[in-house]
Amino acid sequence: MNDIQDQRRNFLKTSVGVAAVAIAPGLLLFKVAHGKSDDDSKVRWGMLIDTANCAEGCKDCVTACNKENGLSGGLAPTDSQWIRKIEIKDVSTGHQFALPMMCQHCAEPPCVDVCPTGASFKRYDGIVLVDKHRCIGCRYCMMACPYKARSFVHAPLHDQNPDVPRGKGTVESCTMCVHRVDEGKQPACAEACPNKSILFGNLHDPNSEIAKKIRAVSSAQVRADLNLNTGIRYQGI
Amino acid sequence: MSTSFALQQQKNRLYYALLAGAGLVVMLALYAVGLMEEKGHIITGMNNQVVWGLPHVFAIFLIVAASGVLNVASIGSVFGKAIYKARAPLAGLLSIAMLSGGLAVLMLDLGRPERFMLPALDFNFTSVFAWNVVLYSGMFGLVIAYLWAMMDKRMNVYSKPLGLAVFAWRFILTTGTGLIFAFLTARQAYGSAVLPPMFIVMSFAWGLAVFHIVQMAIYAWNDKVLEPEILERKKRLLGVFILGSLYMVVVYHMTNLYFAHRIGFERFILLDGGVYSSLFWWGYVLIGNVLPLALIFLPGMKNRKSALTASLAVVLGGFVFLYVFIIGGQAFPLDIFPGYEVSSTFGDGQIASYTPSIYEILLGLGGLAIAFIITTVSVHVLNFMPHDKSYVAD
Numbered sequence: 320m321n322d323i324q325d326q327r328r329n330f331l332k333t334s335v336g337v338a339a340v341a342i343a344p345g346l347l348l349f350k351v352a353h354g355k356s357d358d359d360s361k362v363r364w365g366m367l368i369d370t371a372n373c374a375e376g377c378k379d380c381v382t383a384c385n386k387e388n389g390l391s392g393g394l395a396p397t398d399s400q401w402i403r404k405i406e407i408k409d410v411s412t413g414h415q416f417a418l419p420m421m422c423q424h425c426a427e428p429p430c431v432d433v434c435p436t437g438a439s440f441k442r443y444d445g446i447v448l449v450d451k452h453r454c455i456g457c458r459y460c461m462m463a464c465p466y467k468a469r470s471f472v473h474a475p476l477h478d479q480n481p482d483v484p485r486g487k488g489t490v491e492s493c494t495m496c497v498h499r500v501d502e503g504k505q506p507a508c509a510e511a512c513p514n515k516s517i518l519f520g521n522l523h524d525p526n527s528e529i530a531k532k533i534r535a536v537s538s539a540q541v542r543a544d545l546n547l548n549t550g551i552r553y554q555g556i
Numbered sequence: 557m558s559t560s561f562a563l564q565q566q567k568n569r570l571y572y573a574l575l576a577g578a579g580l581v582v583m584l585a586l587y588a589v590g591l592m593e594e595k596g597h598i599i600t601g602m603n604n605q606v607v608w609g610l611p612h613v614f615a616i617f618l619i620v621a622a623s624g625v626l627n628v629a630s631i632g633s634v635f636g637k638a639i640y641k642a643r644a645p646l647a648g649l650l651s652i653a654m655l656s657g658g659l660a661v662l663m664l665d666l667g668r669p670e671r672f673m674l675p676a677l678d679f680n681f682t683s684v685f686a687w688n689v690v691l692y693s694g695m696f697g698l699v700i701a702y703l704w705a706m707m708d709k710r711m712n713v714y715s716k717p718l719g720l721a722v723f724a725w726r727f728i729l730t731t732g733t734g735l736i737f738a739f740l741t742a743r744q745a746y747g748s749a750v751l752p753p754m755f756i757v758m759s760f761a762w763g764l765a766v767f768h769i770v771q772m773a774i775y776a777w778n779d780k781v782l783e784p785e786i787l788e789r790k791k792r793l794l795g796v797f798i799l800g801s802l803y804m805v806v807v808y809h810m811t812n813l814y815f816a817h818r819i820g821f822e823r824f825i826l827l828d829g830g831v832y833s834s835l836f837w838w839g840y841v842l843i844g845n846v847l848p849l850a851l852i853f854l855p856g857m858k859n860r861k862s863a864l865t866a867s868l869a870v871v872l873g874g875f876v877f878l879y880v881f882i883i884g885g886q887a888f889p890l891d892i893f894p895g896y897e898v899s900s901t902f903g904d905g906q907i908a909s910y911t912p913s914i915y916e917i918l919l920g921l922g923g924l925a926i927a928f929i930i931t932t933v934s935v936h937v938l939n940f941m942p943h944d945k946s947y948v949a950d
Binding site: 394395396397398399400403404405406407408409410411420429431432433434435436437438453454455456457458459461462463464465466467469470471472473474475486487488489490541542545556 | 684686
C-alpha cells in the first residue's frame with residue numbers, strides 16, 4: 320500500500336516538474352514579448368491620412384521626405400524609399416485613388432519582434448525606429464514587414480543630414496521625422512502636403528485634433544486583419 | 557609493392573590538389589565578401605524586394621542538411637541499428653562541416669558582417685533569428701562532444717546520452733529554421749505552420765543524400781566496396797525520405813491553394829511564374845523527386861551508380877526547391893491591399909526581378925568549399941571510415 324502511495328506521489332511530483340519545465344520557457348517568452356505595454360503612455364504619435372484629398376500624381380510628401388532625410392530620391396529597386404505613393408484601383412468597381420504609404424508605426428511591430436539584436440525598436444511614444452549602430456543588416460525585418468516599408472542601404476552614402484544618421488549595410492525606414500517631432504515640429508510630409516491630407520498628432524490625447532477626428536470620421540488601418548494596431552490611419556479606404 | 561606506393565603517392569598529390577582547389581574557392585569567396593563590404597550589396601542581385609538572395613539558398617541548404625545528416629547517427633545511437641552506428645562518426649563530422657559552411661555564408665552575407673557577435677550580446681528573446689544563434693552554437697558543441705564520446709574509448713559511456721541529446725536538439729534546430737519563414741504572417745509564400753515539419757522531413761532526405769555521396773567517395777578513395785545489402789537498405793531509406801518530403805511539399809501547396817487569398821501566389825509558383833515555375837516542375841519535381849525515386853524503386857537499379865545519381869539528384873533538387881521557395885516567395889509582391897490592383901515606384905503589385913551576381917555565387921560556393929575542406933581533412937587525419945561487421949539484418 321505504502322509502496323503504491325509512494326509511487327503515486329513520485330509520479331505526481333515528476334509530472335508537475337515536467338509540466339513546469341515545459342511551460343516555464345513559454346511563460347517567460349510571453350512575459351518578455353508582452354511585458355512592455357505602452358497603452359498607458361500619454362503620447363502616441365500617429366497620422367490620419369485623408370485619401371479623398373490626396374491628389375493623384377502629387378508627390379509633394381515624397382519630395383519633402385527625401386529632402387528632409389537626405390535620401391537620393393532614386394527609383395531603382397535598390398534605392399531607399401521611406402514614403403511612396405501607391406495608386407490603387409478597385410478591380411470590381413473601377414474606383415481609383417492614391418495614398419502615401421510608409422512605416423505604419425505599429426503598436427505590435429513585426430520588425431521589432433523578429434530583429435535578432437533589438438536594433439528595431441519602438442519608442443515609448445509609439446515611433447518605430449532602427450538603431451543604426453546595432454543593425455547587423457540581416458534584413459529579417461524587411462521580410463517581416465507587411466507594408467514593405469523598409470529599405471536596405473545598398474551602397475555607400477555621401478552628404479548625410481546630420482539629424483538623420485544612416486548607414487551602408489543597415490536597414491532604414493520612415494522615422495516619422497522623429498528629430499522634428501522631438502522639437503515640437505510636424506513631420507516633413509505632413510507639413511508639405513498641399514491639401515493638408517496628412518493630419519499628425521497625439522492619438523492618446525483625447526483633446527488632440529487627430530483623436531477628435533478619428534472619433535468623428537470613419538477611418539481604417541491597412542491590413543487591419545493582422546491586428547498590429549498601426550499608428551497611421553487612413554480615411555476613405 | 558612499388559606500384560601501391562606509387563598509387564599512394566598519386567593519391568596524396570590528388571588530396572593536396574583537391575584541398576588547394578577548395579582553398580582557392582574559399583579565397584575567391586572572401587574576395588567577393590570584401591567587395592560586398594566595400595561597395596555594399598549593390599553589387600549583388602538583391603534589392604529592396606528580394607532581400608534574401610542566392611547566399612541564403614546555399615546557407616539554408618547546408619544548415620538543413622547538417623541537421624538531417626545526423627539522422628544516420630540517431631538511427632545508430634537512439635535506435636541501436638548496427639550499420640548506422642558504424643556511420644555515426646562520419647555523420648557527426650558532416651554535420652559540423654555543413655553547419656560551418658552554412659553559417660559562414662549566412663554571416664558573411666550580412667550588411668554588417670563585422671557585427672555578427674551582436675545577436676549574442678544584445679539578445680532579443682522574441683526573435684527566432686536570435687533563438688537560432690543559440691540553437692546553432694548549441695548544436696556545434698553537442699555534436700563535437702558526441703563525436704568525442706564516440707571516438708575516445710574512455711568517453712564511450714557518454715555516447716548514448718549525447719546521441720539522445722543530439723537527436724532532440726536537431727529536431728528543435730530544424731524547427732527553428734522552418735520558423736524563420738513560418739513566422740512571416742504577412743507573406744503569401746510563408747506564414748504556415750506546416751513549414752517547420754516540412755523542413756524537418758526535407759532535412760532527412762537532403763542529409764542522407766549528402767551522406768551517401770560522401771560515403772561513396774570515401775569508399776572509392778580507400779578501394780573498399782560497400783556491401784550491396786547495406787547500400788540497398790540505405791538507398792531505400794532515402795526513397796522513403798524523398799516520398800515523405802514530397803508529401804509535405806504537396807500539403808504545403810494544397811493548403812495554400814485552398815486559401816482564396818493565396819491562389820494568386822500558387823498560380824505564380826506552379827503555373828505562370830516563368831523561371832520559378834520551370835524550376836519547380838523540372839528542377840524540383842522531376843530531377844529532385846521523380847528521377848531519384850525511379851532510380852531507387854524501379855527494378856534493375858541495384859547498383860552503386862544509380863544510388864550515387866539518385867543522391868546527387870536529391871541534392872540538386874533541394875537547391876532548386878530552396879531557390880523557388882526563398883527567391884520566388886519574395887519575388888511575388890506583398891498583398892498590402894487585398895482585392896485591389898496597385899502600382900507604385902517601389903515595386904508594389906509587380907513581380908520583382910532578381911538575377912544572382914557572380915559575387916553571390918562565389919560566396920555560396922565558398923560555403924560548400926568550407927564544408928568540403930573540413931570533411932576532407934578530418935577524414936584524412938582521423939578514422940571516420942565506417943567499419944562494418946559482416947552484415948546481419950537487424
